[in-house]
């Protein structure tokens with residue numbers, strides 16, 4: 001009867017009445033304002049500003065500007081003994097604070113954040129005097145018909161964007177607040193429960209209260225203990241995207257706001273625990289907000305603030321190289337250890353767009369035991385079958401993994417969410433615990449006081465699971481101990497969504513690849529030169545790592561973020577390149593005329609290089625250099641270019657008038673590589689209109705409409721007529737764009753390169769290149785970090801269907817018995833290999849949230865490498881490494897015929913990933929991995945000083961000593977094993 005009224009307008013009316021009773025009496029606050037355009041200023045600078053009178057109702061804040069408000073007032077004497085609060089609405093929109101937010105400063109120190117969920121600032125009188133640093137962030141548009149604004153352009157917009165709606169002092173009635181919260185929790189719980197005794201009991205209590213105002217009815221309903229055996233470990237959290245719809249400079253301030261709020265709330269709620277990831281954000285606090293950092297340090301020591309995560313930022317895990325992921329762990333975990341003496345055991349990536357099958361080993365190799373995400377609950381095709389399970393990687397490492405069943409990292413601590421979280425947990429028969437992350441991210445300020453009040457009421461309440469406020473670490477320790485008969489998921493945790501993020505913002509992805517490569521070279525040659533610029537390399541690595549954040553590198557941020565990222569990453573390439581140049585000059589022995597070739601890769605090379613004025617064949621040993629004598633190629637190996645044919649001793653390539661390859665004849669194997677009748681190197685332009693998440697997604701139905709094949713040729717020209725190299729240039733114009741390709745074949749090589757230069761001005765298009773090949777296999781192989789995975793080329797199951805666009809690194813291979821074709825690239829990540837058609841995604845053109853994403857110039861190289869035999873024996877991995885790391889030629893004065901290899905491995909499947917100085921000593925770290933998926937005994941020979949050698953973890957902590965005899969270390973290697981070898985001088 002009355003329940004119907006209660007759940008309709010009656011309920012709202014009662015709740016409004018109860019809430020209205022919380023804030024009583026008013027006293028005015030006086031405001032004055034000082035507006036700052038451009039970059040934020042410090043508190044000290046703000047104190048020198050000229051403040052002008054400002055009234056509630058006035059407008060403030062042109063986009064991306066800051067306004068400092070001076071807040072003054074007097075708490076009336078009559079309020080003595082009551083809790084007074086300053087209440088603000090500075091123009092908030094929505095709940096998560098994506099627009100305007102403030103940081104309140106008191107006594108010259110950051111005090112607490114002011115956001116839609118933290119509008120009450122407790123004040124003590126009689127004088128009230130503080131400042132609010134208010135940031136005006138324009139609303140980004142991530143999807144839909146509305147145009148997304150250019151944030152770069154909006155920085156110049158003159159008009160204020162927000163209306164300051166409220167600033168006043170109020171009394172906050174604690175008794176009324178308690179009653180309002182009791183009422184809300186019970187109503188929400190009743191709404192969440194199925195028909196039954198408990199639901200009826202609560203409804204009766206609510207009805208009685210509604211009729212009689214008898215609070216004892218509510219108290220009685222609140223007092224019945226939970227009968228659930230499921231325990232929810234609730235962890236306070238704020239997921240702060242390190243850059244996304246705002247640039248780094250704003251995230252730094254978002255952190256200051258949210259972290260100061262969390263610290264302040266810890267003083268009000270002694271049981272409140274806040275988990276916080278991303279050491280890069282802590283490092284910002286240390287540098288710019290020492291008071292906040294000191295507060296965090298104290299709360300970590302007290303066990304109230306929990307560092308979580310392990311990586312430097314919550315990095316994308318599709319695009320970064322293996323070594324970059326290793327450094328995410330190295331720098332992330334070292335920061336927590338050095339600053340707090342705290343060793344995190346979990347990898348915490350609730351929001352990252354897919355997880356490669358090498359991650360379990362990286363977690364274990366950095367001393368971790370656990371993994372957390374919830375992102376796969378967003379899968380568009382197959383929902384994960386388990387939430388507590390073991391995840392097994394390509395090397396066999398198993399990691400205890402948990403997906404919090406609330407399917408969110410922004411939990412609101414409402415009764416329905418808590419009840420549903422326990423009900424939806426898929427592993428009740430194996431475990432009786434789950435994790436729950438509550439608190440608003442990104443500018444919502446983290447947990448709000450009402451959430452903790454809700455936690456207190458739901459702690460042990462019949463109808464709900466049991467709830468404890470704990471650390472994440474306590475959950476993982478207890479759950480991993482208690483859980484039994486867990487299932488195992490083998491292989492990648494492919495994310496069935498956001499498949500466009502392998503391709504969007506291609507310039508940033510290319511710079512990322514180049515920066516990874518440049519740092520690898522800078523480290524190796526600095527070790528060799530014996531002069532290691534550790535501080536410079538540390539800073540450059542951290543610059544790269546922060547730009548691998550899961551909204552930057554995937555391409556899902558606003559234009560401003562890419563303005564920053566492209567500048568920062570180009571800076572890394574430049575710094576690392578400078579270090580390499582200096583080190584190589586030293587190694588080459590000063591000014592001279594000898595040609596010295598440097599090879600960063602761990603296999604010896606003989607290659608054609610362009611010296612600027614001429615081509616030349618050069619040789620270099622593994623991870624080393626050599627002065628060149630007169631290497632040459634045989635007459636048979638030389639390239640011959642004639643009318644629409646280019647060939648060497650390995651391949652004969654033919655093309656037609658449209659510039660499409662009509663044949664690639666493998667001379668050694670005596671077979672045709674391309675599928676009969678199909679054109680190779682076909683550029684295909686698809687319409688690309690994802691229904692939502694524009695920059696993020698490629699929707700499966702992009703395949704429903706036939707692509708436009710770019711077969712019109714504007715120009716064709718032989719550029720290099722043969723000899724050591726043959727090169728032909730093809731130019732195509734389409735839409736508003738121009739695509740120039742240089743097809744290159746070198747003497748003796750079976751790698752046919754396509755060096756591309758594109759002026760791209762399309763909208764909502766996806767450009768792919770296709771190679772239909774005469775190879776049949778149900779599976780293709782794709783390089784991932786520290787190894788490779790197989791994925792099907794068919795659509796038998798829904799899991800196969802969902803993988804219509806997949807992530808791979810420098811190579812992908814389609815192989816049948818005895819023969820295969822590999823595609824190589826120097827900065828691409830999106831592939832689809834269906835049937836016998838191999839395609840790479842080259843460019844996209846989304847318009848949200850960056851309206852100009854990917855427009856303009858692009859350079860990239862891909863290559864096709866047909867090969868007899870298996871990709872392992874055929875040298876596909878080495879060829880892909882070489883495409884990404886050309887030999888470097890330096891003129892020098894070292895004696896003729898001298899050469900040196902820093903590290904040589906006698907087994908081709910064992911690859912050197914990095915050679916670097918140890919973080920804490922002058923030892924040298926050599927990171928190796930088994931790249932074929934097999935086992936072997938490898939002999940690692942080094943010319944570096946090595947009196948003792950240790951196998952270490954990724955944090956460079958010694959595990960076991962290994963014998964060094966005459967510079968040789970012998971290692972037993974298992975499939976895809978990552979080995980970190982420390983050489984003590």
Ligand SMILES: [Zn+2]
Pocket residue numbers: 239240241351550551
């Ligand atoms: Zn995120």
